[in-house]
Amino acid sequence: MKIVTDKTPKVDIHAILIPQEIDGIHHHIHHYPQPRAAVLDALKLVQKRNGWVDDAQVAAIAHMLSMPVADVEGVATFFNRIYRMPVGRHVILICDSIACYLNGYEALADAFKRELGIDYGQTTKDGRFTLLPICCLGNCDKGASVLIDEDTYGPVLPSEVGLLLEQYA
Incomplete structure (x- = not known):
């Protein structure tokens, strides 16, 4: 033994x-x-x-x-902001708390997945973005909210996802 x-x-x-x-x-x-x-x-x-x-x-x-x-x-x-595996140059955290859920979380998450061509826990082929859920961003009055790197956005509409991602080219 x-x-x-x-x-x-x-x-x-x-x-x-x-x-x-x-x-x-x-x-x-x-x-x-x-x-x-x-x-x-x-x-x-x-x-x-x-x-x-x-x-x-x-x-x-x-x-x-x-x-x-x-x-x-x-x-x-x-701590969910310490990464133990490689991530993209930009990490996108989509808040899935109840406040964001009630304010369009599912449609927003679907828009990010569709725009990036990846699912949660994945990184784009070019290494640019990693997409992850997060239980709360503390931005409940502005849901649905997203954190990209250190930048918090909200409320974010699914139609705004493409423009938002262009800022991180």
């Missing part, structure tokens, strides 16, 4: 992370009483480079914060 432990692996962080990421993580660590409290900041910082966080980067963050890889993975998979 093999015993599996959840120890932080020995990793060469300099082979995985760039100097700016290492410095940034050290900077965040000093803002908290416990290094592990900087885990979300570290994940967001590392994600900025490629748009997602791979397994080696998770292990490097775990090593830097002296915490188990499973704990970093738990944070990374809990």
